Amino acid sequence: MSKLLRKPNQVEVAPGVKVIHEVTSENSPLEYVAMKVVDLALGASYREELGKVECCIVALTGKINVTDQQETFDEIGTRESVFEKKPTDSVYVSNDRTFAVEAVTEARIILCYSPSEKQLPTRLIKAEDNSIEHRGKYNNKRLVHNILPDSDPSANSLLVVEVFTESGNWSSYPPHKHDQDNLPHESFLEETYYHEMNPRQGFVFQRVYTDDRSLDETMAVENGDVVLVPVGYHPVAVPDGYESYYLNIMAGPKRIWKFHNEPAHEWILERK
Numbered sequence: 001m002s003k004l005l006r007k008p009n010q011v012e013v014a015p016g017v018k019v020i021h022e023v024t025s026e027n028s029p030l031e032y033v034a035m036k037v038v039d040l041a042l043g044a045s046y047r048e049e050l051g052k053v054e055c056c057i058v059a060l061t062g063k064i065n066v067t068d069q070q071e072t073f074d075e076i077g078t079r080e081s082v083f084e085k086k087p088t089d090s091v092y093v094s095n096d097r098t099f100a101v102e103a104v105t106e107a108r109i110i111l112c113y114s115p116s117e118k119q120l121p122t123r124l125i126k127a128e129d130n131s132i133e134h135r136g137k138y139n140n141k142r143l144v145h146n147i148l149p150d151s152d153p154s155a156n157s158l159l160v161v162e163v164f165t166e167s168g169n170w171s172s173y174p175p176h177k178h179d180q181d182n183l184p185h186e187s188f189l190e191e192t193y194y195h196e197m198n199p200r201q202g203f204v205f206q207r208v209y210t211d212d213r214s215l216d217e218t219m220a221v222e223n224g225d226v227v228l229v230p231v232g233y234h235p236v237a238v239p240d241g242y243e244s245y246y247l248n249i250m251a252g253p254k255r256i257w258k259f260h261n262e263p264a265h266e267w268i269l270e271r272k
């Protein structure tokens with residue numbers, strides 16, 4: 001199996017708390033992005049002291065209470081399935097704080113991390129704060145919920161976005177990359193993809209590759225898998241009959257999403 005593809009686990013770390021994914025700088029090639037996917041049974045709680053990382057807590061499904069021990073946000077989260085295709089609530093918590101999440105219903109949360117030194121205010125990012133975009137045409141159509149885009153100064157490094165790709169369509173396409181710290185042309189951002197499919201037995205293909213093909217991995221990705229994108233282009237292809245959802249976490253030395261399309265395929269964007 002590719003080193004860039006992670007399958008879900010079920011590691012019970014406390015009663016009713018299961019860690020499904022844990023990507024860290026120790027167990028992955030990533031330095032700027034880390035993440036956890038955590039399942040909480042009704043009434044279960046998860047607590048974490050952050051240290052020198054900032055965290056965006058995404059209420060992926062279910063309802064949760066979140067506190068940073070100063071502010072508390074009750075009953076956040078808007079959906080039972082991501083395929084309701086409505087935005088959800090998230091909470092940004094800065095480095096050197098402690099947060100706790102309590103499940104009001106059974107819930108799945110995604111914890112998005114990046115190294116951070118400068119404290120910023122804790123912030124509830126409400127579902128209605130997400131900007132919504134419909135991108136692409138022909139077989140390149142996708143719906144985007146921007147949770148933490150680079151236009152929102154709430155975080156030091158983190159960028160978080162949700163993308164829905166229709167059946168038989170492609171996204172992160174034409175292939176683009178952001179692996180050179182060469183602004184204004186391109187920014188360096190690592191990225192993770194947390195994938196779900198509807199119906200859940202579906203799969204998608206994701207290719208991660210560089211110009212010189214020293215990295216060139218094409219993965220069959222299933223429901224609940226995570227794909228790591230340390231560098232390179234990273235298009236996603238969705239088979240007929242299945243819808244795709246993914247949550248992207250990006251971070252790098254500068255908090256700007258400036259991507260570079262692979263020139264050979266840029267004509268895709270120019271079609272009338």
Ligand SMILES: O=C(O)C[C@@H](O)[C@H](O)C(=O)CO
Nearest residue numbers: 135142161163171172173248
């Ligand atoms: O518009 C899309 O197809 C989504 C991608 O831009 C995705 O968020 C990504 O690749 C970010 O670099």
